[in-house]
Amino acid sequence: MAAPRPQKHLLLPLLVSLLLAASSPRGADAWGKEGHIMTCKIAERYLSEDAKAAVQELLPASAGGELSTMCPWADTMRFRYHWASPLHYANTPNVCNFKSSRDCHNNKHVQKMCVVGAINNYTAQLLTYGDSPKSSWNLTESLMFLAHFVGDVHQPLHVAFEEDEGGNAIQVHWYRRKANLHHVWDVSIIDTVMKDFYNKDLDTMVNALHMNLTNGWSDDISHWENCENKRATCANDYAIESIGLSCHYAYKDVEQNITLGDDYYFTRYPVVEKRLAQGGIRLAMILNRIFDKKEADTTMPLYVQ
Ligand code: ADE
Ligand code: ZN
Ligand code: ZN
Numbered sequence: 001m002a003a004p005r006p007q008k009h010l011l012l013p014l015l016v017s018l019l020l021a022a023s024s025p026r027g028a029d030a031w032g033k034e035g036h037i038m039t040c041k042i043a044e045r046y047l048s049e050d051a052k053a054a055v056q057e058l059l060p061a062s063a064g065g066e067l068s069t070m071c072p073w074a075d076t077m078r079f080r081y082h083w084a085s086p087l088h089y090a091n092t093p094n095v096c097n098f099k100s101s102r103d104c105h106n107n108k109h110v111q112k113m114c115v116v117g118a119i120n121n122y123t124a125q126l127l128t129y130g131d132s133p134k135s136s137w138n139l140t141e142s143l144m145f146l147a148h149f150v151g152d153v154h155q156p157l158h159v160a161f162e163e164d165e166g167g168n169a170i171q172v173h174w175y176r177r178k179a180n181l182h183h184v185w186d187v188s189i190i191d192t193v194m195k196d197f198y199n200k201d202l203d204t205m206v207n208a209l210h211m212n213l214t215n216g217w218s219d220d221i222s223h224w225e226n227c228e229n230k231r232a233t234c235a236n237d238y239a240i241e242s243i244g245l246s247c248h249y250a251y252k253d254v255e256q257n258i259t260l261g262d263d264y265y266f267t268r269y270p271v272v273e274k275r276l277a278q279g280g281i282r283l284a285m286i287l288n289r290i291f292d293k294k295e296a297d298t299t300m301p302l303y304v305q
Contacts, residue, residue: 030088030152032187033072034194034202035276039151040068041206042213042280043287051284051291054129058143067147074148084145088152090114090239091162096247098159098239115153119235119286122146126290147283153235154279156250156271157185159242167250173259184260185250189272192265209277217277224278225285233286238278245271 030036044067047055055067063070078085086106092098106113112121125142128135152158160166167181174188198205213221227234249271254260 030072030075030148030158030186031155031276032190033075034190035155035186036071036075036148036151037068037202038190038206038209038276039154039279039283040071040147041203042209042277043147043283044068045210046281046284046288048288048292050293051287054291055143055287058129058140060140067143070144071147071151073144084118086113087118087145087149088115089158089160089166090116091160091166092243094161094163096243098236098243100236100239115149115158116235116239118149119146119153119233122149123233123286123290126287129291146286150235150238150283150286151279153238153242154275154282155185156242156245156275157182159239160246160250167246170254171257172254173257175259175261181250181254185272189265189269190276193269193273209273209280212273213277213281217274221281224281234282238282242275245275 031039044052056065059065059067059070074084074088078088090098090103092103100116101111104114104117105111111117122142122145125135125137126139126146128137129139157167164170165182167185168183170181172179172181172184174184174192177188179188194200194202194205198208227237249268253264
């Protein structure tokens with residue numbers, strides 16, 4: 001028997017919503033999937049043996065032993081874990097500096113409910129790994145959240161202006177396609193770079209970022225790993241960097257309905273590449289500090305701000 005045909009009055013709204021979903025990138029709320037996977041693939045290369053072992057133990061079977069496969073997970077949960085939605089970003093009152101006490105809260109003004117608070121919170125939870133009696137936190141989720149949010153805090157527009165929702169409310173064209181500024185930084189720049197330079201292949205791009213880390217950026221890595229408070233996760237500093245990059249690169253020379261093309265692309269994609277690599281190095285550093293038993297014996301324990 002033929003399948004029942006969808007009724008006409010249902011078909012039209014369905015078509016409209018499908019078209020809207022395809023044309024409006026609003027609601028994408030992090031580096032896209034690719035950005036998160038790349039950040040985590042870089043992190044995986046810098047994990048200590050202890051951290052690797054702990055990560056393997058905590059990963060769900062569906063991860064196939066690779067942290068990177070789980071790094072986009074938190075975005076897929078945004079509708080189920082509604083409370084976690086504000087944890088992906090932080091907004092400033094339209095100024096180019098970030099202050100945790102002023103800017104790290106959800107829309108009910110609960111403090112620490114932002115990306116910086118989330119990184120510190122999930123780090124604190126993971127520090128209970130190996131406790132006896134066993135930690136009461138779901139450390140698998142803590143790890144997947146932490147890996148995701150360290151990526152997010154490095155996307156400049158995840159620490160940006162409240163007024164325009166981190167660029168979500170700024171409509172632009174990315175070359176000939178309609179987009180919003182936030183989506184350009186989450187997805188479009190990365191997609192275009194992959195197409196132009198890396199044969200549309202994620203692993204080729206990760207290898208290139210890794211080459212840069214071992215050559216061009218090698219002198220920078222020790223700076224990236226440090227912050228004023230050497231025992232903290234440094235999430236606050238990453239947020240300060242991001243709002244600076246939002247102002248100097250993402251928002252610069254952008255207005256509603258502008259078309260962004262070569263001039264914007266060629267001056268901004270190096271920033272995106274660097275932030276993906278920095279996110280990876282810093283995620284590895286945080287996980288190494290959490291799980292590295294030898295280091296924990298010889299240095300002060302990680303202090304969470
Ligand atoms: N929603 C509101 N502000 C946001 C931001 N800065 N990043 C992502 N989603 C947001
Ligand atoms: Zn985003
Ligand atoms: Zn996110």
